Amino acid sequence: MDIIRVKNADEGGQKAFEIIKNGIANGADTFGLATGSTPETMYSYMVSSDMDFSDKVSVNLDEYVGLDGNDEQSYRYFMNQHLFNHKPFKKTYVPDGKAEDLDAECKRYDDVIADNPIDIQVLGIGQNGHIGFNEPGTSFDATTHVVELTESTVNANKRYFDKVEDVPTRALTMGIRSIMQSKKIILMAFGKAKADAVKGMLEGEVTEDLPASVLQNHNDVAVIIDEEAASQL
Numbered sequence: 001m002d003i004i005r006v007k008n009a010d011e012g013g014q015k016a017f018e019i020i021k022n023g024i025a026n027g028a029d030t031f032g033l034a035t036g037s038t039p040e041t042m043y044s045y046m047v048s049s050d051m052d053f054s055d056k057v058s059v060n061l062d063e064y065v066g067l068d069g070n071d072e073q074s075y076r077y078f079m080n081q082h083l084f085n086h087k088p089f090k091k092t093y094v095p096d097g098k099a100e101d102l103d104a105e106c107k108r109y110d111d112v113i114a115d116n117p118i119d120i121q122v123l124g125i126g127q128n129g130h131i132g133f134n135e136p137g138t139s140f141d142a143t144t145h146v147v148e149l150t151e152s153t154v155n156a157n158k159r160y161f162d163k164v165e166d167v168p169t170r171a172l173t174m175g176i177r178s179i180m181q182s183k184k185i186i187l188m189a190f191g192k193a194k195a196d197a198v199k200g201m202l203e204g205e206v207t208e209d210l211p212a213s214v215l216q217n218h219n220d221v222a223v224i225i226d227e228e229a230a231s232q233l
């Protein structure tokens with residue numbers, strides 16, 4: 001793994017943006033995208049650039065079950081606000097959290113991923129080492145599935161909701177197998193709360209107990225970490 005140390009989230013977002021830009025110059029046109037606070041600076045750099053993404057495709061990692069794309073807490077809404085409303089893409093995919101048949105939605109999303117092989121996948125990391133919403137214990141062979149969120153994840157994400165009871169407890173997520181099939185992966189981690197997960201991911205054994213550790217088995221990963229996230233290394 002290529003470890004890129006930066007001062008803070010702003011510099012990290014700039015580095016990630018540069019990797020995206022180089023990727024596009026080398027033919028990348030399908031991007032796996034992530035939500036959460038981590039990629040926000042990267043999206044700001046994309047938005048304030050003069051780049052045109054109108055011939056690019058995005059495939060997002062995950063969505064809360066039960067939330068419509070117009071719901072301000074949904075990941076579809078997040079992506080529209082942070083990127084797509086400013087920089088239109090040719091096509092943007094996010095799992096449908098309101099699908100009546102969730103199993104069918106997982107199957108549909110696997111077809112989307114198969115039809116749109118991801119050139120560059122952007123990832124954050126949960127405090128418990130999750131990637132996408134693949135929580136500890138998820139099989140490395142998983143494809144898109146419905147997940148029960150752990151207490152740690154619900155607590156970490158409650159900052160976006162009025163009260164913890166409002167945080168959905170289930171989500172649809174792309175599986176680890178699909179993430180690992182991306183040609184290139186950029187994982188960003190900023191802040192002290194991520195330090196233990198980053199240490200486990202980079203220095204620990206490869207184990208389903210810490211999903212991000214699987215990235216040790218991928219041959220093209222850029223890990224962008226700030227000083228606080230790197231503080232346990």
Ligand SMILES: O=P(O)(O)OC[C@H]1O[C@](O)(CO)[C@@H](O)[C@@H]1O
Nearest residue numbers: 035036037038124125126132133
């Ligand atoms: O970037 P945050 O807000 O710390 O969240 C960590 C990770 O958890 C998720 O919110 C779950 O998908 C990811 O989007 C994100 O990478």
